[in-house]
Amino acid sequence: MGGGRKQAKRKNILPHIAFLVGLGTTAQADLITANDYVAADPLQAQLGQLLFYDKVLSGNKNIACATCHHHDLAGTDGLSLGIGEGGMGLGTKRTAGMGQDAIRKRVPRNAPALWNLGHKDVRVVFHDGRLTPSDLFGNGFNSPAEEWLPQGLDNIVAAQSLFPLTAQFEMAGNLGENDVTHATQIRIDRAWPLIADRVSEIEKYVFLFKTAFDDVETAGDIDITHIGNALGAFITTEWRSFDTPYDAFLRDGTPLPAQAEAGRALFFGKANCSSCHSGALLSDQSFHALALPAFGPGRTRKFDPIPRDVGRMGETNVLEDAYRFRTPMLRNVALTGPYGHNGAYPTLEGMIRHHLNPAAALQGWTKDLAQLPNVPEKVQQIDFVIQSDRREMARQASKIDITPIDLSDAEVDQLVAFMHALTDKNHDMRPMGKPLAVPSGIPVD
Template sequence: MDDFVDSDPAQARIGQLLFYDRILSGNRNISCGTCHHHDLASGDGLSLGIGEGGIGLGEERLVGDIRKRVPRNAPSLWNIGHNSIDVLFHDGRLEVSNQFGNGFDSPAEEWLPQGLDNIVAAQALFPLTAQFEMAGNPGENDVAGATHDRIDAAWPIIAARVRGNETYVDMFIEAFDSVEEPLDLTIVEIGNALGAFINTEWRSFDSPYDAWLAGTPLPENAERGRALFFGEARCATCHSGPLFTDQGFHALGLPAFGPGRTRTFDKMPRDVGRMGETDLLSDAYRFRTPSLRNVALTAPYGHNGAYPSLADMIRHHADPVSARAAWTTDMAALPDAPRFGGVDFAIRQDTREMARQVAVLDINPVALSVAEVTYIEAFLHALTGVTADARPMGRPESVPSGLPVD
């Protein structure tokens, strides 16, 4: 489709293998696919992920030997290869920009290497350097240690691992004009292969809504929900366009919990959202609008996965103050971890921080009946692709490193 970034099939095949290969993680115990799995519609089914050191998949994933939960919900990958996408991550810390001369404004700033094909290829490199996602803790492996020296110091180590595998080297030489011998294989080619896979694998534009656009009526409840979505409920104010996102940042007043996305000078277990990237107070507690394509498949919902169902999230949008007050901790999908009991909900005891968060809200309440919530939910289900569970490549049975595949 012309609306998507072009990707080479041979490069995508390499990306499929790397996506599920634990060789890219510091301790060789987690892959991209662990938290963005085919069986879980490119997510992990958890409110806050269990990254490096965890065991298993989805709601059955065991905490294992982790030091901290991943502080945000694992975003789905549907349609992020669309040409309209120019910002990624919940806080938008990766944007298409020439500010640093490499095509992107990113956490790596000028140290992000040249030659990445698109924003998805660039995005794929950052979980590899995240301590609680894939890198591991300092002292455990050379990737983690290098990352703590400078973010780009780990990427050559990871690339060297891949170069040490003859199968990967042969595939890269065949698929990439830039690779003629092993030393030509760098993190750039690895990122571009991962991007090629993600960009092609998670395309989805064959939903009942797409059929409606072509003239096929929606089921009655979904049609009522469509009218509300684009009308009185005002959902389309932010969830607009072909992907149902304005790519903007908005404060929804979601219930707070988790370890927070702490910063060097701010160790409180809170997440200030976009402000963590821009340092602008006007961006505090605002998060990127997610796409709603296949949203019915990607529970739980919100930047921290606060709500387990679409109906819960719709009700929050309709009346965020009341919904936040009624929220209970058992609504969060958090694998049991007794040692985190004092951390998971600690921020909720900070009355001043809670007051700050409540004061920032970009949603105007709208009265919705029980039936109207059901109608909007039916419309959101109509955004699920008919072939969403039949991906063109899928999960590989094995990977060249020989490491286990989740």
């Protein structure tokens, strides 16, 4: 009888053993739960939702944070390189604007997804990692604003939200057009009080800030830190994703579809994707060179003579960091193309195939793959001019951190299926969504 009980016991644990074996290199430590996100005040998040969609934060009051990170587009804009301040419309239908208001330059990099930025483990943001937690400047962050970034920002997302407001081609506007962009040219922190003053002149915003923040009693108490913290509270609560088929697999062993399961085994095994896309966030939050096709205006430094993007080196000034970019997180990745720091590939399959053999993929890439809406001719002329610089192209092509690997077409399809298993089942049902109107009265896109 005793032996029978032991035999039954063994039989009962077999499914659990099979589940643990099936995890491969993944583990329960890779689970994400609601407790893994930074705390956010609900009233501040509701205020942040309105600010996120309100164009009053932009220099010319014609673009909002949501323009490039819209709910209808899974928190992105669907473009390789965005059309920022001066443009009209959303996503692939966005135009370059008209007359003197038309854009003068595309946004140099692809609009990054917002999913899971509020996770407590996030320690680097932007494609080049130019914002990280740090005590270097006494305000909690190492950022482009250095010591002029204000103290009192709640988290890295609150800090990040302030920089598009002062970026000329994203939200600030061109020189001579408004006081915000003029102040930015003097020093970045000169612009933020002007934006805060705009908000504090709107009676409904004053009421909402007084309600959400204990230290705001009058309109004059509202400063850019409150705005950043409200935006951060909204972003960190609104764009959470931890209810995907993959999460169900990690949480309780719910089987993935056969194709996705085969892709998961490849991802954590033969394809070696998890060497960079690791941990709970499916990102090592480090920087790697993939030799992606170069195009667009580039994120140039003051002394760059050509429209190039040197990636991480632009932040560190360390030569070995050249052309390296941050590993993106992958939940909801199937919803947030185009892919790469400049949106070089419109499909997951294309991006995966580039990883398999970057040098060959670079040679085979064609310009029609870039999602670039029509812009004025003088802007469009810059789109591919960098590709005529043979020396720069040779430098970028020589910097590859990935070892080529052979996968069959069927295996590529399996990896794509696994990427789709990272899509949250409630991705289109966010807690707050898009507001119908904002306190400034400016129409909401």
